[in-house]
Amino acid sequence: MAPVTRRKLLVRGVPLAGAGAALLHQTVPHTHPWDPPQAHAADGHGTGAHAAGAHAAGAHAGHAAFDEGATVDHAANGFDPHELARDFDWGRTHRLASGQVVREWELVAVDKEIEVMPGVRFAAWTYNGRIPGPTLRCREGERLRITFANGSAHAHTIHFHGVHPSEMDGVPGQGAGEIPPGGRTVYEFDALPAGLHLYHCHVRPLAEHIAKGLYGAFIVDPRDGREDADELVMVMNGFDTNFDRANEVYAANTIGFAYMHRPIQVARGALVRLHLVNVLEYDLINSFHLHGNLFDYFPTGTGSQPSEHTDTVMLCQGQRGILEWRFPHPGRYMFHAHQSEFTELGWQGFFEVT
Numbered sequence: 001m002a003p004v005t006r007r008k009l010l011v012r013g014v015p016l017a018g019a020g021a022a023l024l025h026q027t028v029p030h031t032h033p034w035d036p037p038q039a040h041a042a043d044g045h046g047t048g049a050h051a052a053g054a055h056a057a058g059a060h061a062g063h064a065a066f067d068e069g070a071t072v073d074h075a076a077n078g079f080d081p082h083e084l085a086r087d088f089d090w091g092r093t094h095r096l097a098s099g100q101v102v103r104e105w106e107l108v109a110v111d112k113e114i115e116v117m118p119g120v121r122f123a124a125w126t127y128n129g130r131i132p133g134p135t136l137r138c139r140e141g142e143r144l145r146i147t148f149a150n151g152s153a154h155a156h157t158i159h160f161h162g163v164h165p166s167e168m169d170g171v172p173g174q175g176a177g178e179i180p181p182g183g184r185t186v187y188e189f190d191a192l193p194a195g196l197h198l199y200h201c202h203v204r205p206l207a208e209h210i211a212k213g214l215y216g217a218f219i220v221d222p223r224d225g226r227e228d229a230d231e232l233v234m235v236m237n238g239f240d241t242n243f244d245r246a247n248e249v250y251a252a253n254t255i256g257f258a259y260m261h262r263p264i265q266v267a268r269g270a271l272v273r274l275h276l277v278n279v280l281e282y283d284l285i286n287s288f289h290l291h292g293n294l295f296d297y298f299p300t301g302t303g304s305q306p307s308e309h310t311d312t313v314m315l316c317q318g319q320r321g322i323l324e325w326r327f328p329h330p331g332r333y334m335f336h337a338h339q340s341e342f343t344e345l346g347w348q349g350f351f352e353v354t
Contacts, residue, residue, distance in 0.1 A: 065257050070118035072255050077114055079130040081251075081258040085232050088219070089134040096143070103138045103191075104145045109152040109201075109214065116239045116249050117256050117346065124213040125152055125201070131254045132235040132279070133199070133216030140194040140223045146187045150179045156209065159202035160218060161318070164189035171202045178203055194222035196275050196301035196320045198235075211240060211281035217320075219275060219301075229273035229324065230266055236278045236286045236315070236337070236347065247282050249346050250337065256346020259335075263350035268330050272351075274323040275301070278315035286342070287314045288323070291334040295325035312338050327353040 074080040091105040107127045114124040114131060127133030138144055148158050155178040159170035167175030168189045176185035201214035217233050237254060238247035249256050266272055274295075278286045289312040296306035297313055301322040313321060327333065336348035 065260050072115050072118055072258075074255075077130075078112075079254075081253040081255045082262060082264070084130070084132070084135075084253045085234065085264060087135060088137040088231070088233070090137050101139070101142045102145055103142050104147070105134070105136060106147045106149065107133065107158060108149045109156045111152050111154075114213070114254070116241070116251070116254060120241055120249070122239050122241060125154065125156070125209065126213050127158075127216055131213040131215075132237065132277075133214070135217045135219065135233050135275075136199070137219045137221070138191045139221045140191055142191045144187075144189055144191050147184065148179060148187065149184045150181055153181055155180050155203055156201045156214060157203055158187060158199050160187065160189075160199045161197040162189075162195075162218070162220065163192040169202075170199075172204070191220045193302055194220045196220075196277065196322055198277050198279065198318065198320060200279065207245075207281045210279060211238075215279045217275060217277045226273070227271060229271040231273045231275070232264065233275040234277070234288075236276070236280055236288070238280045238283065238342075238347075240282060245282050247280070247345070250280070250342040251346045252349065257348060259349025263332060263352035265352050265354070266327060268327055268353050270326065272323075272325055272327070275320070276313075276315070276323055277320040278317060280317065283342075285314055285316060285339070286347075287312060287338045289336055289338040290323075290325070292329070292331075293325055293327060293333065295323040298322040298324070314338075327351070330354055 089105065091103045093101055093103050095101055108129075110126050110129050112124055112126050112129055113121050114126070116122045124131055136146075146158065146160075150156050157170040157172070157177070157179055160168075164187075168187050169175065170187060172178050179185050197218040197220065199216055199218050201209040203209050215235070215237075217235055219233075234252040235254075236250075236252050238251065239249040240246060241248045251258065276288055280286045291311075294309050294311045297308050297310060298306050299319075299321045301320070306324075313323070315321070330353045333351045333353060334348065335351065336343045
C-alpha cells in the first residue's frame, strides 16, 4: 500500500465531517518535525506526553517551533541564517580603461549534507557550501564576471535573471551549456536592470536541481542608489526530506523557525528594506505576512514607486520584490507565510524592535 501523506489526502479531498473526520484523524500521523520521538506511542498517535510536550512546550507559548532545546548545528552547516539575513557579497572590483567597474565572484557547486531541522540531514547541492548561495550585489551598469567551477558529481549551470546575451544564459545548448563535474566556465555581462533578481541552476530535472539548493539572490542597485536602510535578504525555500516531491520543511534562509527564538533585531523608526525572493519548489505559491504593520511593495525592485501598501504579498516560483517599512512601536512582531501549513512546518519568525 502506498504511504498516505497529508498532501495526498488534501488532493483527494477526504471529507472532514462525521465519519470522514474520524478517518482523517486515524490516517494522518499526528506527529510534527519538532516533536520529541519519545512523545509518541507505537501506533503513531500522540500520548498524553505528546499533548503536553508538543502542544505546550514545543509550541513555544502558542506558536509552532522545534521541540524546546533542539537546535541545528549552524557551525557544522557552515552558515547561520542570522548572518545570511544581512550578508551581501560585493565581490572583487577593478576598473577598465573606459572607467567601467568590473565586479568578480567565484561560485563553486558542492555536494554537501545540510541539517535543515534538528536531527534531519538533507543531501544538498550548493553554491559555495551554503543554502541559499551568496547574495551577489552590484551596481547598475557594472560589468559582472562570475567564474563557475563545478565540484559536484552532477552537471550544473548558473542561470541569472536579468538582461544578458544568450550565450551567458546558463542553459543547456547555449554558450558553455551544462558544465560537467570538474568543469569551469565564466559568465560575463553588464548589470541590468536595477532591481532584485535571482540565480539558479538550469539543468533538467529543473525542479530537483533548484529544490536541492542551487539558488541565490542577485541584487543590482540603481546608479543613483537608494535611501539608507537596515537591509535584509530572505530567500523563501523548502526541503523535500523524504523524496516524494512534496516539502516537509519550509523556511526563509533554509532553517525552519530560525528567527523564532532568536528574532531579527531592528531599530524603532528605522527604515527596513527586505529583499524577498521565492525559490520554493513543489508548491506553486508562497507568501510573506508582517504582523502589526504594513509595508510598501516594489515588485522585482525595478520601479521607484511601490505597487501597493499592504501587509501580505503572494509570490509564485521565481517571483521577488523589495519591501520597505518602519516600526513605530517597540516589541516583537511576527512574520510568516500566510499558508498555515508552511507556517507550522517552519516558515515563521519574529522581528525584535527596540
